[in-house]
Each structure stands twice: as C-alpha cells, then as structure tokens.
Amino acid sequence: MPGKLTTHILDTAHGCPAAGVTIELWSVNLETNQKSLVKTVMTNADGRTNEPLLSDGTLKAGVYGLVFMVGDYFKNSGVKLADPPFLDKIPVQFGIADPNVHYHVPLLVSPWSYSTYRGS
Incomplete structure (x- = not known):
C-alpha cells in the first residue's frame, strides 16, 4: 500500500481548526540546497486539506518542507x-524515510507560538 502525507492545523488561541490557511509543500535537495x-x-473548515x-x-x-501562512490567517x-507579526510564515522541514507509510504533520499554532510532531 503506498504511503501518504497529510497535515492539519489547530488554532490553539481560539480552540478550533484553522480554516483558510495557505500551505506550500516543497521538496528539498540537501546536496544542492x-x-x-x-x-x-x-x-x-476542519483545518485539513481536502486530499x-x-x-x-x-x-x-x-x-520535504511545509510552509504554513499563519500571519494571513490570524489577520x-x-x-x-x-x-510585522511575530509569526507569519512557519517553515517545517522533515524527512520521509519510508514512502509506504502514512506521515502526518500537524501544526498547533497561536499568534505567538507553535508546535508540530509526527502524528498518525
């Protein structure tokens, strides 16, 4: 079964999913930067992507890297x-070792802090 990459964003300042946040997905070549x-x-509306x-x-x-455009969301x-806002564009760089499993990268965010982890 092929793996997949998913994400979601929770607005911890308001206690709700963060709807309408733009996210960029980047591939990163470490040899050439x-x-x-x-x-x-x-x-x-659920703070997730449709697919x-x-x-x-x-x-x-x-x-890979995800860039979460949270400054616009909070504004x-x-x-x-x-x-400028304390947090605007949050970059999260991570590695995919096994492309046959599910990688989930959630973001918990407020205007002043964030955290992430490998979810399920």
Whole structure:
C-alpha cells in the first residue's frame, strides 16, 4: 500500500481548526540546497486539506518542507497583530524515510507560538 502525507492545523488561541490557511509543500535537495515547490493548498473548515498532500505513489523518500501562512490567517481572523507579526510564515522541514507509510504533520499554532510532531 503506498504511503501518504497529510497535515492539519489547530488554532490553539481560539480552540478550533484553522480554516483558510495557505500551505506550500516543497521538496528539498540537501546536496544542492535547492527547493522545488510541489504544490500550494488551503485548509478546509476542519483545518485539513481536502486530499493528502502526496499519495498514490507520489510520496517518495527524501526531505520535504511545509510552509504554513499563519500571519494571513490570524489577520483575517481579526487578531490584532504587530507589524510585522511575530509569526507569519512557519517553515517545517522533515524527512520521509519510508514512502509506504502514512506521515502526518500537524501544526498547533497561536499568534505567538507553535508546535508540530509526527502524528498518525
């Protein structure tokens, strides 16, 4: 069974999923330090993407990066932010060792902090 890559975002300041957050998925070549944009997606009302970021054999072993555009999300949510905001674009770089399993990269975020982990 081919693996897949998924994500979701929880707004810990408001206690809800973060809907309408733009996310970029990048592939990273560590030898050349080149990054290639794979796709840009937006979270739905549940704070997830409508489809896996990678699946059906498109998930390959390697290094990837997600960039979560949370500054725009909090600004659009009515949060009064400093200029520039403390958190704007959050990059998370991670490795895929086994492309045959599910990798889930959630983001827990507020305007002032974030955390992530390998979920299930």
